[in-house]
Every structure is written in structure tokens, then in C-alpha cells.
Amino acid sequence: MPQELSKIQKLQKIQHPAHLEIELFCKGLKIDGSCELEKDGRAFSRTRAGLGDGLEIILPAKEKDIWLNAPVFEEFVSKSPYLIFKENGEYKILDEINKITYPVKLPKTPSWYNKKTKRGIPMSQIGVLQGTYLGIYLGQTCKFWILENPVNCKFCTTGLNVGANEVEEKETEDVVEVAMEAKKENKITFVHFNSGWQSGKDLDIPISYIKALKKEVGVFVGLQAIPSKREEFKKYNYLKEAGVNHFSFCYEFHNPEYFSKICPGKEKYISQKAFFDALEYTSKLMGKGKVSGEIIAGIEPLEDTLRAIDYITSIGAFPTVCIFRPLIGSEMESFPSPSSEDMLKVFQHLYYSMRKNNIPMGIIPNIEVSLVVNPDDTKYLVPRDLNWYIYDLKLKFLKFFAKPYINKELKPKNN
Numbered sequence: 001m002p003q004e005l006s007k008i009q010k011l012q013k014i015q016h017p018a019h020l021e022i023e024l025f026c027k028g029l030k031i032d033g034s035c036e037l038e039k040d041g042r043a044f045s046r047t048r049a050g051l052g053d054g055l056e057i058i059l060p061a062k063e064k065d066i067w068l069n070a071p072v073f074e075e076f077v078s079k080s081p082y083l084i085f086k087e088n089g090e091y092k093i094l095d096e097i098n099k100i101t102y103p104v105k106l107p108k109t110p111s112w113y114n115k116k117t118k119r120g121i122p123m124s125q126i127g128v129l130q131g132t133y134l135g136i137y138l139g140q141t142c143k144f145w146i147l148e149n150p151v152n153c154k155f156c157t158t159g160l161n162v163g164a165n166e167v168e169e170k171e172t173e174d175v176v177e178v179a180m181e182a183k184k185e186n187k188i189t190f191v192h193f194n195s196g197w198q199s200g201k202d203l204d205i206p207i208s209y210i211k212a213l214k215k216e217v218g219v220f221v222g223l224q225a226i227p228s229k230r231e232e233f234k235k236y237n238y239l240k241e242a243g244v245n246h247f248s249f250c251y252e253f254h255n256p257e258y259f260s261k262i263c264p265g266k267e268k269y270i271s272q273k274a275f276f277d278a279l280e281y282t283s284k285l286m287g288k289g290k291v292s293g294e295i296i297a298g299i300e301p302l303e304d305t306l307r308a309i310d311y312i313t314s315i316g317a318f319p320t321v322c323i324f325r326p327l328i329g330s331e332m333e334s335f336p337s338p339s340s341e342d343m344l345k346v347f348q349h350l351y352y353s354m355r356k357n358n359i360p361m362g363i364i365p366n367i368e369v370s371l372v373v374n375p376d377d378t379k380y381l382v383p384r385d386l387n388w389y390i391y392d393l394k395l396k397f398l399k400f401f402a403k404p405y406i407n408k409e410l411k412p413k414n415n
């Protein structure tokens with residue numbers, strides 16, 4: 001237990017944990033010697049783009065728990081005023097500046113992380129839980145990393161993880177087996193496939209996995225892949241028929257200069273416009289709230305991030321906003337982590353844009369993404385006026401009427 005604790009005085013009112021979520025994403029979390037994370041917490045896991053390599057924690061809140069993957073290894077964390085410690089068997093976070101403590105829960109490592117598939121592959125190298133959903137990288141290492149002159153995105157570490165911390169080219173039966181285990185043990189409702197650039201095969205690779213999950217497991221399926229050429233947009237229709245419930249597009253930056261500078265491969269081989277075209281096409285195809293534009297906040301000017309949010313919501317999609325994390329090993333590892341004040345503005349703006357455009361959020365149960373501030377966490381960041389309650393009521397109705405659809409999707413088609 002940290003010594004300062006004996007002097008703690010509650011000097012100010014504790015904020016909603018959604019505020020703390022933003023603070024922790026921006027400033028990180030120091031670990032006190034009293035913690036026994038190997039025994040009590042979820043194993044650290046550096047897979048996919050590398051964002052999930054922090055500590056998975058749950059901030060209990062009255063309406064719903066807030067999940068996040070708190071940065072713990074990056075350099076900026078050493079200056080954080082937040083410290084996690086264990087006292088009488090319970091975990092808490094101390095805000096060393098305001099002398100406030102927050103209760104916190106640690107999710108357990110799923111028991112299937114230590115199992116192998118029938119083919120002998122460690123299950124943790126097939127998929128990982130990121131919050132409450134199962135994340136799986138598909139295909140080979142992103143081709144931007146392995147060209148003679150690599151053009152990978154400068155914030156990313158996928159090229160260091162795929163093939164090292166996770167299996168490259170996963171077999172369908174292994175993916176199904178892992179998803180079944182995660183559904184049985186962790187009650188997952190959502191599997192998210194993502195991939196780096198697969199030089200044109202990006203939309204062909206996922207189809208067999210999606211069909212198998214729908215047939216044998218019964219889960220919602222999301223797909224994040226590099227957009228296809230316009231003349232191949234029909235592939236999105238085939239994927240929808242195969243069972244995709246959600247498409248997402250990581251276009252990262254709204255400002256074209258930042259896009260081209262930080263994502264040179266996407267600029268050279270894909271183009272920012274291709275991302276916009278695919279977003280707009282799939283948003284029409286899928287309907288409101290079933291497509292997301294994924295962006296990174298904290299690198300490009302704040303106004304560009306706000307414009308991105310306005311654009312994405314105006315086409316009926318929802319923004320997935322990732323607070324920039326200067327990952328160890330990435331080209332931007334010494335870049336500063338963003339200010340929590342700016343990030344609060346971003347997520348308040350996200351809430352108001354979602355509300356203005358009547359975008360559904362938080363409809364499917366048990367999807368808590370720990371790598372980002374979930375759109376439905378943002379409602380706790382703004383004052384509650386009449387419009388807040390009206391939107392909230394609409395979402396509750398939608399959730400109620402979506403129940404038969406949700407039950408249908410969660411049933412394996414085999415049954």
C-alpha cells in the first residue's frame with residue numbers, strides 16, 4: 001500500500017469513471033509493488049496493432065462498468081499521477097494529485113489462454129479478449145511492413161507482433177474452436193476480425209471464417225479490412241450475405257497531410273478517398289450505426305478530429321476514436337501522449353454528434369471495447385438535459401425491440 005494513502009483526504013467530488021478512463025488513456029497507470037497482477041489480472045498481450053498490451057481493468061460504475069486497457073509500459077506512464085495498488089485483497093487506483101481513490105476490478109485471464117486447439121496451436125495465439133469481445137487478426141503480416149521499402153503506418157507495431165506473438169494465417173477450425181471457448185467461458189457476443197494490407201485479397205480472406213462462425217458459434221461479427229477498389233464493392237454485399245454485422249475502416253486521420261505523412265502505405269496504395277468511398281457505400285448497405293470510421297485522436301489538430309467525427313456521423317456511421325498511444329517499438333514511440341482536456345472535448349463532441357444524427361449505440365449486449373472510449377461511454381461525459389434523456393430513452397426502446405434480432409444472431413445457424 002502506498003504511504004501517501006494514510007494522508008488521503010477526499011478533497012473533491014469523484015468524477016464519473018468515464019472521465020477517469022480518458023485520464024488513464026492519456027496519462028497511463030503506474031503499478032504499485034502491492035499488486036499481484038500475474039495472479040489476479042489478465043495476462044498482458046501484445047497482438048494485432050499492439051494497442052492491447054496494457055493492463056485490462058474495469059472501472060465499476062452505476063449504469064455500466066467501464067472497460068479499458070490502461071497504458072503501463074510506455075515512457076510517459078512514469079509521470080502519471082495514477083497508481084494502482086492492492087489493499088485487503090481489493091484493487092484501487094490512487095489519484096496522487098487530488099488524493100482520491102477509485103475502486104477497480106481486474107478481469108481474469110480466460111482459462112482458454114492456456115489451452116491448445118485440436119491442431120495443437122495455443123489458443124492465445126489465435127485470438128485475444130480486448131475488453132469483452134474476441135479480437136482476431138486475419139491474413140499475413142501487413143504487406144506495408146514487408147515491402148523492400150516499408151511503408152507501414154508510423155504508430156503501428158503489427159509487423160512486430162503477427163507471426164511472433166500470434167499465429168500468421170489462422171485455420172478456420174482453430175478460429176471456430178477459440179470463439180466457442182470464449183463464448184462458453186466469457187459469454188462473448190462479438191468477434192472482430194482485423195487485418196493489415198493483404199494486397200487486394202483483403203475482402204476474400206475473411207469470408208470462410210465468417211460463414212463458419214455464423215454456422216457453428218453464433219456471434220455478431222465485425223470486419224476491419226483495407227477497402228477494396230470501387231469496381232469490387234459488390235464484395236461488401238457478399239460479406240453481408242455471409243453474415244458480417246459490422247464493417248469498420250481505419251482511415252486514422254481526417255487531415256490529408258497527416259494521413260499521407262503518417263500512413264504512407266495507405267496513401268500510396270489505397271488513398272484516403274478510397275476509405276471515404278467504402279465507408280459511404282457500406283453505411284448505405286448496412287444501415288445506421290452498423291459501420292464505423294476508426295480514427296486516432298491526439299496527433300492531428302483537434303479541429304480535424306472533430307471534423308472527422310462530424311463526417312462519420314453525417315453518413316450514418318459511428319466513430320471509433322482511439323486515443324493515440326506512443327507504442328514501444330513503433331516509429332512514434334517518443335511522440336507525446338495527448339492532453340486529457342483535449343480528449344475530453346473530442347468525446348463530448350462525439351456524444352453530441354451521435355445524438356444529432358440519431359446513431360444507435362450500445363444496442364448489442366456485452367460489447368465493451370477496452371482499447372477505445374466506447375461511444376456509449378460518452379454519454380457520461382456530458383451534462384444531462386432534456387435532450388440527453390430523450391436520446392437515452394430512444395436507445396432503450398431500440399435495445400428492447402432489437403432483442404429478437406439479437407437472439408437470432410447469437411444462435412448458431414447449425415441449430
Ligand code: SF4
Pocket residue numbers: 049142143144145151152153156157158159195196197
Ligand atoms: S495498415 Fe497500417 S495500421 Fe494497419 S496493420 Fe498495416 S501498418 Fe499497421
